[in-house]
Amino acid sequence: MANWKTLPGKIIGPFWSLVKPFTMLARFGLTGFLFVLAPVCLMLALSVGSLPLSVSEIWATLGGSGSEVQHAVIFDLRLPRALSAFAVGGLLSLAGVLLQVLLRNPLADPYIMGISGGASVFALLALTAGASAGTLTGSAFVGGMVSMIIVFGLAHGRQAWTPTRLLLTGVVVAAGWGALISFLLTIASNENVRGMLFWLMGDLSHSRQPAPSLIILVLALIGAYVFARALNVLARGELTAATLGVNPFRLKIAIYVIASLVTATAVTVAGNVAFVGLIIPHMTRLLSSSDHRILVPNAVLLGGCFMVIADTAARTLLAPVQLPVGVITAFIGVPLFLFLLHRSRLS
Amino acid sequence: MSLLATENLTLAAGPTTLCRDLTVQFHEGENWAILGANGSGKTTLLHTLAGLRPAESGIVLLRQTEISRFRHIERAKQLGLLLQQSETVFPATVMETVLTGRHPYVSDYFWRSIWQWESQRDYQLAHECLQQLQLSGMSERRIDTLSGGEKRRVEIATLLAQDPAICLLDEPNNELDLNFQLKILSLFQQRTLKPEHLNIMVLHDVNLALRFCSHAILLFPEGTARYGKISELLNTETLEQLYQCPFHCLSDDKRTVYLPGN
Numbered sequence: 001m002a003n004w005k006t007l008p009g010k011i012i013g014p015f016w017s018l019v020k021p022f023t024m025l026a027r028f029g030l031t032g033f034l035f036v037l038a039p040v041c042l043m044l045a046l047s048v049g050s051l052p053l054s055v056s057e058i059w060a061t062l063g064g065s066g067s068e069v070q071h072a073v074i075f076d077l078r079l080p081r082a083l084s085a086f087a088v089g090g091l092l093s094l095a096g097v098l099l100q101v102l103l104r105n106p107l108a109d110p111y112i113m114g115i116s117g118g119a120s121v122f123a124l125l126a127l128t129a130g131a132s133a134g135t136l137t138g139s140a141f142v143g144g145m146v147s148m149i150i151v152f153g154l155a156h157g158r159q160a161w162t163p164t165r166l167l168l169t170g171v172v173v174a175a176g177w178g179a180l181i182s183f184l185l186t187i188a189s190n191e192n193v194r195g196m197l198f199w200l201m202g203d204l205s206h207s208r209q210p211a212p213s214l215i216i217l218v219l220a221l222i223g224a225y226v227f228a229r230a231l232n233v234l235a236r237g238e239l240t241a242a243t244l245g246v247n248p249f250r251l252k253i254a255i256y257v258i259a260s261l262v263t264a265t266a267v268t269v270a271g272n273v274a275f276v277g278l279i280i281p282h283m284t285r286l287l288s289s290s291d292h293r294i295l296v297p298n299a300v301l302l303g304g305c306f307m308v309i310a311d312t313a314a315r316t317l318l319a320p321v322q323l324p325v326g327v328i329t330a331f332i333g334v335p336l337f338l339f340l341l342h343r344s345r346l347s
Numbered sequence: 348m349s350l351l352a353t354e355n356l357t358l359a360a361g362p363t364t365l366c367r368d369l370t371v372q373f374h375e376g377e378n379w380a381i382l383g384a385n386g387s388g389k390t391t392l393l394h395t396l397a398g399l400r401p402a403e404s405g406i407v408l409l410r411q412t413e414i415s416r417f418r419h420i421e422r423a424k425q426l427g428l429l430l431q432q433s434e435t436v437f438p439a440t441v442m443e444t445v446l447t448g449r450h451p452y453v454s455d456y457f458w459r460s461i462w463q464w465e466s467q468r469d470y471q472l473a474h475e476c477l478q479q480l481q482l483s484g485m486s487e488r489r490i491d492t493l494s495g496g497e498k499r500r501v502e503i504a505t506l507l508a509q510d511p512a513i514c515l516l517d518e519p520n521n522e523l524d525l526n527f528q529l530k531i532l533s534l535f536q537q538r539t540l541k542p543e544h545l546n547i548m549v550l551h552d553v554n555l556a557l558r559f560c561s562h563a564i565l566l567f568p569e570g571t572a573r574y575g576k577i578s579e580l581l582n583t584e585t586l587e588q589l590y591q592c593p594f595h596c597l598s599d600d601k602r603t604v605y606l607p608g609n
Contacts, residue, residue, distance in 0.1 A: 104436045233447050237434040242399055244509065245423030245451035290439050293464075 030288040034301035038086070041308040045082035046074055048316050076208075081315075082308050083210035084269055085325070089276055089307025090217045090300040091266040093284075094224060096277035097292070097299050098259040101231050102252060103163045109278035110263040113170035117177025118147025119267040124184040124196055133206060137268050144264030147173060152256065161252075202273035202326030204311050216265045217300070223258050224296050227251060231292040273326045275333040276303055286340045306332075348411070349374050350545050351396065351426075351513055356405035358391050365391055366572040368405070371564065373513075376539050379547040380556035380577060383566030384590055389549040390431060392566070393515050396547060397428045409513075423451035427511035431518050431549075433502055438491035441482060441501050445473040448508030469508075476507040479534065495522040503531060514538065516548035520555070528552075532559040553586060553605050565589050581605070 047053045051073050053061070061070045095110035102108070110116065122143025126136045155161045155169040181200065188196060198205075224231075230251055234241045238248045266273070280303040281295070288298050307325070310332055314325040349372035356369040365388025373379060381389045394400050396407055398414040407414045409425060417425070427448075449469040465473075477483055480500040490498060499522045506514060514535060520528045535546050536559050550556045556563060556577060563577040567589060573580065586594045586605055595606045 100437070104434065106436065229450065229453065232439070232443070233450050235437045235439070236444070236447060237430075239394075239399060239428075239430055240433060240447075242419065243397060243423060243426075243428040243430075244447060245420035247419045285437070290437050291443055 028294065030284075030298050031294070031301065034298060034305060037305050038301055038308075041305045042082050042086065045085070045308050045312045046078050048312055049073070049078065050319060080208050080210050081204055081311065083214060084207035085204050085307045085311035086304035087210055087213035087217050088204070088266045088270040088273060089280070089303035089305070089310075091213065091220070091262045091303075092273060092277035092307075093280040093299040093303025094217070094220055094296065095259045095263045095266070096281040097284075097296060098224060098231075098255045098262075099277075100281055101235050101292070102255045102259065103167050104235065104237070105163065105167060106282070107278070108167070109275075110259070110266065111272060111277070112167070112174065113260070113263075114147045114151055114174035114177055115144045115260055115263045116267045116272050117174045117181070118150075119144035119264055120200060120272065121177050121180045121184065122146070123199055123271075124181060124188075127192055127196055127199070128184060128188060140268040141264050144260070144267055147177065148256075148260040148264070198324050199271040201324035202271045202329070203322075203324045204270050205315070205322055207269055213265050213269050216262065220258050220262045221297065221300055223254070225293070227254065228292040228296050231255075231296075235290075235292075270325065273307070274330045275337075276307060276329050279333045279337045280306060283337060283340055349408070350410060350543060351547075352408040352411075353396070354406050354408065356392075356395065356407065357403045358388055358395060359403045360386075360388065360391060364570040366566055367570060369564075369572050369574075370405075371574050373545055373547060375543045375545055377545055377562050378536055378539055378560040379545075380560035380563040381547065381549045381566065382553065382556060382563055382589060384568055387566040387568060389566060390517055392564070393428070393517050393547065393549055397426060397515050398422055399428070420451050423509065423511070425511055426513040426515065427506045427509045428515040429502060429506050429517055429519055431521065433498070435490050435498075438489045440486070441477070441488050441490060441493070442473060442486040444490055444501055445476060445486075445505050445508050446470075448476075448505040448510075449473070451509065472510070473504075473508050476504040479507065480504045480531075496524060496527065499523055500527065500531075512543050512545065514544075514546045514548075516546065518549050518551065520550070520552065528555065535559075553581065557581060557603065557605075 043055060043058065046058050047055065051069070053070060053073070057066060057070060058074065060066045061074050066074070092110050096108070099108040099110060099113065100106060103112075119140040120143070123136055123140040126139040131139070151166070151170050151173050154173070155166040185193060185196060230241070230246045233244050233246050234248065234251060241248050241251070263277075281299050284295055284299040284302050287302075288294055307329070310328040311325045313332075314323045314328045317323060317328075351373040353369050353371050357367050358365040381392060383389050391400070395402050398407065398409070398417070401415070409417060409422070414422065446465050446469060449465055449472070453465055453469065474483070474486070477486055480503055482497065482500055482504060485493070485497070490501065493501065503519065516535065519531055519535070523531065532555060535548070538544050539546055548560070550560075560577050562575065563580050564572055564574040565580065565585065566572050568591065573585075583594045583596045583605065590607070592607055593609050595609065597604045597606065
């Protein structure tokens with residue numbers, strides 16, 4: 001059983017400075033791999049489609065020397081869409097990691113707290129009213145924030161919120177939004193229903209502006225990384241965290257606000273994309289570590305890559321028919337996750 | 348000068364008053380036992396002493412300063428708490444868990460909290476703590492693969508890695524075999540030989556309390572509390588009153604033992 005890690009500290013001490021760089025490498029091994037994988041995924045997303053492009057053509061176009069058509073395909077269609085997909089995958093995974101610690105529940109995902117429900121109801125209202133794309137985006141974000149405030153206010157109440165109380169409040173509010181969504185779908189006119197369903201299933205075909213969501217992703221990642229170590233402590237329970245020098249109340253509010261903003265952004269860009277926020281955090285835990293200093297960046301990168309691949313598949317598999325990306329994430333995610341789970345049980 | 352003290356502390360759980368106007372001073376080198384029946388407020392008192400919950404009235408003083416005025420991180424360097432039970436929803440490895448005990452030191456400064464990795468010294472300390480609890484070979488095991496007693500020892504190792512001057516222990520013997528019960532209590536007793544160290548523990552075993560503790564707080568069912576030197580405090584009559592059951596006292600020239608029941 002004994003390996004170098006289990007030797008007593010006294011023996012390890014002097015050698016630690018020699019060993020340390022390698023353990024840091026091992027810790028971030030997956031991160032390094034994902035840093036390579038991410039551009040590969042993006043290249044794939046740029047090259048596949050009704051107008052296939054080779055790597056050299058993409059490279060030339062990115063450098064500014066491609067044909068007009070190539071330029072249009074990459075800069076107006078594929079690049080913004082691929083970057084949006086990456087941002088959405090990263091945002092959902094980050095929100096999933098944060099909410100799983102906040103609720104200390106492995107089944108928590110970004111949609112469990114009703115944020116996506118609120119965003120969906122407001123988006124469907126905008127669709128019913130025949131609003132423009134800009135208004136749709138804006139109202140979805142507002143809906144997410146409204147839901148966040150409702151859940152927070154109700155869960156907080158007079159006494160402090162326990163994870164169970166917060167979870168139950170979120171689930172019930174989400175159910176309420178679900179009823180409203182069904183109602184809106186029922187009374188919607190026939191030509192609106194298809195757009196609504198696509199929005200509800202998660203769809204990136206209208207994503208033209210990846211910049212805001214990418215900026216929010218980077219800011220949220222920095223924010224989450226600052227208290228990544230505190231997340232490790234909070235995962236051991238609130239009382240333990242308090243005795244180990246974490247202010248649980250402040251940390252919980254920070255997690256809640258960041259997770260909500262991140263989820264609302266993702267929902268605004270892509271609608272409800274199933275499974276990514278639930279599966280990617282667990283997958284990352286199985287592949288690397290449950291230490292949040294490693295888990296947080298890995299989950300964001302893995303989620304981003306996963307989403308880019310899923311979206312590329314969504315727009316090409318049955319081309320010219322475009323599938324909602326949420327269907328693909330479920331198709332890929334569920335078996336992949338079950339496989340990883342099964343493998344980890346055996347070992 | 349007391350390390351920890353309470354002034355006119357009143358605690359309640361719902362409508363029941365657990366203790367009234369408790370004023371105690373805890374000094375360095377002392378080992379305190381908190382004894383009482385189920386629901387008499389032992390854990391509530393311990394959590395209040397740890398600053399985890401506000402008292403119904405009265406204050407807790409940590410080094411003459413009200414405990415709520417400490418930053419969490421400063422408090423964690425002074426005072427540690429072993430909880431009665433722990434949650435493990437997302438199981439980490441033994442080593443990762445013990446290293447969370449170093450959190451108050453690693454996250455000391457903001458710049459360190461961004462590049463927040465444990466130093467070589469933190470690892471060394473964690474290894475030593477694991478060694479003390481005979482867990483050396485298990486540092487890479489996942490917590491959820493351990494037995495109940497091993498998990499308990501990991502939690503104790505985490506508290507030792509935190510290395511606070513004041514240890515508050517909520518039933519430290521939970522799930523431990525008899526050998527480890529003795530080992531761990533004497534380990535904590537030895538810590539109080541160092542200057543400015545103090546232990547306060549909730550125990551259910553009166554005889555272990557007599558053996559390892561110098562002082563005791565007794566929480567009686569009707570909401571009164573008595574405290575003082577444990578040898579002067581404990582006798583058959585008091586214990587019968589405390590636990591509402593008969594006790595039998597056996598003693599030889601070395602020690603006194605109380606047996607519950609007739």
